Amino acid sequence: MRSTLRAILLLALAAVSAAQQNSSAPHFDGKSWWSHVKFLADDSLEGRDTGSEGLRKAQAYAVEQLQKAGLEPAGANGFYQPVRFNQYEVDEAKSSLALVTGGQSKSLSFADDAFINTRSTRASANLSAPLVFIGYGLQIPEKNLDELAGLDLKGKIVVYLAGSPSDIPTALASHYQTAGERWKSLRSAGAIGTISIFNPASMDIPWSRISVNRNHPSMDLADPEFYETPGLQLGVSFNPASAEKLFEGSGHTFAEIAALGKDRKPLPHFALSNSLKANAIILSKSLESSNIVAKLTGSDPTLKNEFVVLSAHIDHVGIGAPINGDRIYNGAMDNGSGSALAMDIAASLKAHPEKVQRSILFVLVTAEEKGLLGSKYFATHPTVAPKSIVADVNVDMFLPIVPLKILKVGGLEESDLGARAAAIAQSMGIKPIADPEPLRNLFIRSDQYNFIKQGIPSVKCDVTFEPGTPEQKIFKDWLTNRYHAPSDDVNQPVDLRAAALYEEFTRRLLLETANAPARPRWKPDSFFRRYAAD
Numbered sequence: 001m002r003s004t005l006r007a008i009l010l011l012a013l014a015a016v017s018a019a020q021q022n023s024s025a026p027h028f029d030g031k032s033w034w035s036h037v038k039f040l041a042d043d044s045l046e047g048r049d050t051g052s053e054g055l056r057k058a059q060a061y062a063v064e065q066l067q068k069a070g071l072e073p074a075g076a077n078g079f080y081q082p083v084r085f086n087q088y089e090v091d092e093a094k095s096s097l098a099l100v101t102g103g104q105s106k107s108l109s110f111a112d113d114a115f116i117n118t119r120s121t122r123a124s125a126n127l128s129a130p131l132v133f134i135g136y137g138l139q140i141p142e143k144n145l146d147e148l149a150g151l152d153l154k155g156k157i158v159v160y161l162a163g164s165p166s167d168i169p170t171a172l173a174s175h176y177q178t179a180g181e182r183w184k185s186l187r188s189a190g191a192i193g194t195i196s197i198f199n200p201a202s203m204d205i206p207w208s209r210i211s212v213n214r215n216h217p218s219m220d221l222a223d224p225e226f227y228e229t230p231g232l233q234l235g236v237s238f239n240p241a242s243a244e245k246l247f248e249g250s251g252h253t254f255a256e257i258a259a260l261g262k263d264r265k266p267l268p269h270f271a272l273s274n275s276l277k278a279n280a281i282i283l284s285k286s287l288e289s290s291n292i293v294a295k296l297t298g299s300d301p302t303l304k305n306e307f308v309v310l311s312a313h314i315d316h317v318g319i320g321a322p323i324n325g326d327r328i329y330n331g332a333m334d335n336g337s338g339s340a341l342a343m344d345i346a347a348s349l350k351a352h353p354e355k356v357q358r359s360i361l362f363v364l365v366t367a368e369e370k371g372l373l374g375s376k377y378f379a380t381h382p383t384v385a386p387k388s389i390v391a392d393v394n395v396d397m398f399l400p401i402v403p404l405k406i407l408k409v410g411g412l413e414e415s416d417l418g419a420r421a422a423a424i425a426q427s428m429g430i431k432p433i434a435d436p437e438p439l440r441n442l443f444i445r446s447d448q449y450n451f452i453k454q455g456i457p458s459v460k461c462d463v464t465f466e467p468g469t470p471e472q473k474i475f476k477d478w479l480t481n482r483y484h485a486p487s488d489d490v491n492q493p494v495d496l497r498a499a500a501l502y503e504e505f506t507r508r509l510l511l512e513t514a515n516a517p518a519r520p521r522w523k524p525d526s527f528f529r530r531y532a533a534d
């Protein structure tokens with residue numbers, strides 16, 4: 001009787017401790033992570049803009065932490081990989097946009113209607129051209145979608161609604177919505193400019209906040225090999241609330257287009273009765289910034305020449321227009337959180353070493369906020385042998401603002417790295433899910449995409465919520481109020497336990513990938529397999 005009771009108690013205790021182990025993070029407590037976030041998001045670092053003194057301070061701190069964790073320098077110049085950029089800015093006082101119908105010109109307000117986007121307008125331009133509405137503006141041969149078919153786009157400015165029809169798989173839709181891919185088909189159709197209307201159904205940030213920072217300079221990699229939109233003379237971003245102006249006299253309304261776009265239905269294509277008259281004055285200059293690369297050398301004599309990359313961007317958007325009197329866009333979650341995680345995981349691997357057969361590369365990239373530029377440079381000019389990178393685990397704004405019960409695994413269905421991430425989450429009592437919000441285009445909106453384009457299986461994982469729960473509202477409010485706003489700072493509530501659990505998950509994913517006999521592979525039916533040489 002006693003022994004039976006004892007056995008039952010022991011069993012129960014074993015079950016409890018197993019459950020505790022499954023749901024806890026033995027290597028992390030969230031506190032050291034938060035102290036790194038606090039350093040990176042301090043006002044004195046002025047929002048870590050690419051090329052700024054604040055970013056250099058953040059990088060010096062990161063190098064110090066990575067060095068303290070025993071990592072070796074693996075950049076081109078110690079821990080640093082220098083990268084050259086060009087910066088572009090609109091001189092709005094000397095620029096103008098107007099819609100012209102039947103000889104009548106109506107000027108557009110930069111603040112309220114539309115602005116010249118320097119990501120797509122690289123040189124001053126003075127032009128006038130007819131407008132054609134091209135739906136989502138996509139040519140996707142894999143799905144027999146050709147929205148440009150039968151349209152005369154020669155010398156025209158095309159107008160499109162951001163988004164994609166619902167029958168296009170997320171990855172495919174994301175890929176063809178990148179500036180470079182989109183421009184390839186528009187250029188061969190003869191277009192000279194673009195007007196992109198934000199899709200009201202998928203805007204992360206309200207127009208008022210987009211507009212207030214529209215004059216923030218944009219950047220591109222200085223090396224001409226990276227110029228993706230040759231021949232594009234003018235790119236304009238349009239406020240959906242003003243978009244009816246574009247459609248006047250066309251026999252269609254923007255309300256009708258937006259309603260179809262909300263449900264991701266196919267859109268009509270037709271010539272508009274307006275022309276756009278534009279005078280864009282663009283100022284440019286060059287500057288330099290760096291990626292940071294640190295290495296934990298693997299123990300296997302052969303496999304140590306292969307690398308599992310943990311990437312996170314350390315830059316943010318700097319100082320911008322004041323919101324509630326605050327001009328410093330601190331970037332605590334975006335992406336102080338991911339950079340802090342990299343330092344914290346490096347420290348944990350020193351404090352609690354484990355067998356690591358492949359090497360792990362810690363890559364803190366610059367200029368993510370300028371269009372994934374630091375990672376683009378690193379992925380095309382890596383400081384290790386190009387084919388030696390076996391996987392990229394990218395961490396960007398993983399948002400530990402609610403308890404970690406559900407983990408969104410970007411790339412879950414694409415590779416066995418995705419499958420491994422899902423299995424690890426499951427084993428920790430966390431439910432893994434694929435991206436439930438394909439409209440937000442997240443798969444191409446962070447640094448993993450540049451690794452993917454080099455054929456490297458990648459994942460990006462984020463804390464997420466069950467639809468219809470109070471957590472959903474917490475995320476929605478966070479995006480509306482704090483994302484790319486000065487209030488993404490250290491005075492916001494975070495869940496340290498969720499952060500610690502996410503770090504534990506990431507540590508396990510890195511170690512299992514470093515120690516697995518085979519390097520990760522794309523699934524045979526993955527769209528992204530096309531980039532892999534094998």
Ligand SMILES: [Zn+2]
Nearest residue numbers: 334335369484
């Ligand atoms: Zn960001």
